[in-house]
Amino acid sequence: METPSRCSSFEEYNETAEWLLTRTKIRPIVAIICGSGLGGLADRLQDYVSFKYEEIPRFPTSTVPGHAGKLVFGKLEGHDCVCMQGRFHFYEGYSIHTVSYPVRVFSLLGVKTLIVTNAAGGLNDSYSVGDIMIIKDHINMPGFAGQNPLCGPNDERFGVRFPCMSDAYDRELRSKFRSTAEAMGVTQFLQEGVYCMLAGPSYETIAECKFLQTMGADSVGMSTVPEVLVARHCGLRVLGLSLITNKVITDYNSEEKANHEEVLRTTQERSNLLQDLVCGFLTM
Numbered sequence: 001m002e003t004p005s006r007c008s009s010f011e012e013y014n015e016t017a018e019w020l021l022t023r024t025k026i027r028p029i030v031a032i033i034c035g036s037g038l039g040g041l042a043d044r045l046q047d048y049v050s051f052k053y054e055e056i057p058r059f060p061t062s063t064v065p066g067h068a069g070k071l072v073f074g075k076l077e078g079h080d081c082v083c084m085q086g087r088f089h090f091y092e093g094y095s096i097h098t099v100s101y102p103v104r105v106f107s108l109l110g111v112k113t114l115i116v117t118n119a120a121g122g123l124n125d126s127y128s129v130g131d132i133m134i135i136k137d138h139i140n141m142p143g144f145a146g147q148n149p150l151c152g153p154n155d156e157r158f159g160v161r162f163p164c165m166s167d168a169y170d171r172e173l174r175s176k177f178r179s180t181a182e183a184m185g186v187t188q189f190l191q192e193g194v195y196c197m198l199a200g201p202s203y204e205t206i207a208e209c210k211f212l213q214t215m216g217a218d219s220v221g222m223s224t225v226p227e228v229l230v231a232r233h234c235g236l237r238v239l240g241l242s243l244i245t246n247k248v249i250t251d252y253n254s255e256e257k258a259n260h261e262e263v264l265r266t267t268q269e270r271s272n273l274l275q276d277l278v279c280g281f282l283t284m
């Protein structure tokens with residue numbers, strides 16, 4: 001396991017990027033970070049070459065046995081892409097800097113657009129399990145508690161000291177994704193809203209859910225925000241997508257029990273739709 005809260009140097013990111021560039025001819029312009037249950041996108045890459053995280057110099061390694069992640073380079077709808085199959089979560093014990101390490105590597109590889117996906121709980125009453133939420137904005141709760149991947153010395157080669165975040169989720173990409181959903185006739189599953197990141201790993205209490213709703217959050221999860229902050233810092237455009245896999249409980253008298261099998265089935269069905277949408281988005 002890596003040392004906690006250590007910022008990596010430009011030379012370390014460079015070493016990782018150079019190692020990868022000598023091992024593949026693919027020059028990705030799009031990077032995709034696949035959320036839980038959404039790794040199937042990486043399987044759609046053509047002419048692919050993949051690297052286990054543990055063989056990539058300086059790359060963080062997975063803490064979960066049997067869940068060894070992979071970086072997959074290949075073509076998706078004719079576009080050179082790199083796909084993270086398995087992401088790093090803060091709750092696994094990684095520092096917030098380590099969680100977002102791959103994003104700066106992507107930037108050095110020449111990536112211009114980052115697509116991030118996650119599985120999230122629905123806070124907005126009008127959301128249904130299986131909905132796909134385009135992330136319009138985020139709330140960085142770990143940031144409120146002093147955990148921001150941009151803390152530490154700023155390297156101007158990546159970006160400015162105080163990056164703007166009011167345009168974190170690219171308006172044009174969001175609109176293009178909506179058009180893709182329209183063209184595919186699946187807008188009934190589409191939402192657009194605010195994603196809130198909590199550190200995890202415990203799920204939120206009822207009081208916390210009510211608090212998050214009051215703050216204006218529509219979905220809640222334990223990822224994505226660190227990667228987006230780092231991506232915006234180094235000038236990548238971002239498209240973020242949440243698959244709503246469950247609805248949070250906000251009623252103390254609720255007898256409601258999540259039907260886990262149904263959730264899994266819906267997730268499975270909708271994860272394919274999400275993958276179709278991402279492919280369609282790249283073609284447009």
Ligand SMILES: *[C@@H]1O[C@H](CO)[C@@H](O)[C@H](O)[C@H]1NC(C)=O
Nearest residue numbers: 013014015017018021108109
């Ligand atoms: C790595 O650093 C070297 C030396 O500064 C530079 O020539 C090279 O372009 C860098 N590679 C990447 C992928 O940024």
Ligand SMILES: *[C@@H]1O[C@H](CO)[C@@H](O)[C@H](O)[C@H]1NC(C)=O
Nearest residue numbers: 124125126191192193216218
């Ligand atoms: C829930 O989502 C709907 C549809 O996007 C939106 O109109 C509404 O403002 C959201 N509700 C809250 C409380 O934010």
